[in-house]
Amino acid sequence: MNKRFVFLLYNPVAGNKSFPNHLDYFIEVFQNKGYEVHLFRTSSAEDFSNVFENRDVSIYEAIFIAGGDGSVNALVNSMIKLNIDIPLGIIPAGTMNDICYNIGMPMDIRQVIESLSVLQTEYVDVGLVNDQYFLNVCGGGLFMEISQNTDRQLKNVMGRVAYYLTGIQQLPNFKKLNLKISTEEQVIEDEFYFFIVMNGRGAGGFHKLAPEAMMNDGKLDLIAIKVCPLNELSVVFAKILRGNHLSYKNILHIQSDHFSIENMEEDYHVITDIDGEEGPNMPLNLQILSRKLKMILPPKN
Numbered sequence: 001m002n003k004r005f006v007f008l009l010y011n012p013v014a015g016n017k018s019f020p021n022h023l024d025y026f027i028e029v030f031q032n033k034g035y036e037v038h039l040f041r042t043s044s045a046e047d048f049s050n051v052f053e054n055r056d057v058s059i060y061e062a063i064f065i066a067g068g069d070g071s072v073n074a075l076v077n078s079m080i081k082l083n084i085d086i087p088l089g090i091i092p093a094g095t096m097n098d099i100c101y102n103i104g105m106p107m108d109i110r111q112v113i114e115s116l117s118v119l120q121t122e123y124v125d126v127g128l129v130n131d132q133y134f135l136n137v138c139g140g141g142l143f144m145e146i147s148q149n150t151d152r153q154l155k156n157v158m159g160r161v162a163y164y165l166t167g168i169q170q171l172p173n174f175k176k177l178n179l180k181i182s183t184e185e186q187v188i189e190d191e192f193y194f195f196i197v198m199n200g201r202g203a204g205g206f207h208k209l210a211p212e213a214m215m216n217d218g219k220l221d222l223i224a225i226k227v228c229p230l231n232e233l234s235v236v237f238a239k240i241l242r243g244n245h246l247s248y249k250n251i252l253h254i255q256s257d258h259f260s261i262e263n264m265e266e267d268y269h270v271i272t273d274i275d276g277e278e279g280p281n282m283p284l285n286l287q288i289l290s291r292k293l294k295m296i297l298p299p300k301n
């Protein structure tokens with residue numbers, strides 16, 4: 001009988017660093033299903049692209065990544081750039097794991113491993129911003145600074161609370177963004193606190209940020225918070241938590257397959273973020289690539 005292979009990359013320092021404790025279970029589950037597991041332990045950002053050098057990936061029936069959204073993003077970028085069309089399964093081993101949450105993955109690692117072993121696949125959309133791919137979100141402004149400035153040590157110890165603590169510290173320094181947002185249908189110029197362009201439904205632990213978004217609808221959802229008195233922001237965030245913010249006066253919500261976003265204030269550098277990692281410089285040209293990536297999703301009952 002021919003040998004069957006799967007490939008697992010894992011980021012040993014993602015989240016609370018506990019994934020290495022689950023390696024043996026992963027190997028057990030897949031070996032019991034007749035697969036030989038090839039392993040790769042990442043040690044730096046470069047590894048996500050170097051890993052495929054001199055490796056015949058065509059032997060793998062699936063590629064798995066255990067890590068946070070940053071690891072998933074790095075791997076998706078390298079797989080698409082190298083035209084690797086092999087099903088990708090994600091194990092939520094990071095701090096936030098928004099991507100796994102959006103696709104309905106359980107958060108218990110053993111359950112995830114069992115559900116991934118069914119190898120149920122579906123094509124999902126991927127976002128492209130300038131020359132970088134994203135699976136979940138691209139954004140700019142306050143919250144993007146938080147996700148990048150939150151210390152890894154703090155994240156590992158405190159998990160998602162660390163993001164919120166960092167956010168509260170930064171609130172008094174809120175910098176307004178003067179943006180020009182264009183789609184084929186409209187051009188809007190206004191002042192915003194931040195913007196996000198979503199492929200998935202939730203980010204930063206806010207699970208209903210883009211309640212209408214689906215990862216296979218061929219569209220991106222842009223959500224931006226317009227400048228308003230600071231006391232009104234608490235109303236905005238309460239609505240975002242409940243997922244009923246889309247039609248609120250201080251929110252701009254547009255669905256489209258293309259966006260361009262320009263920073264109209266030359267002297268100010270807008271920090272952008274894709275899937276929790278540093279994004280490209282403004283201006284941003286965003287588009288959705290419909291059903292670009294074959295993902296392993298939790299089996300439907």
Ligand SMILES: Nc1ncnc2c1ncn2[C@@H]1O[C@H](COP(=O)(O)OP(=O)(O)OP(=O)(O)O)[C@@H](O)[C@H]1O
Pocket residue numbers: 011012013014015016042043044045046067068069070071072093094095096097098155275276277
């Ligand atoms: N062995 C390693 N040691 C240190 N850093 C690593 C290692 N392997 C990968 N990385 C780095 O980890 C980063 C990605 O972390 P990832 O997003 O997966 O986890 P996280 O930050 O804990 O989770 P989240 O994104 O959910 O907050 C990448 O920037 C990558 O360079």
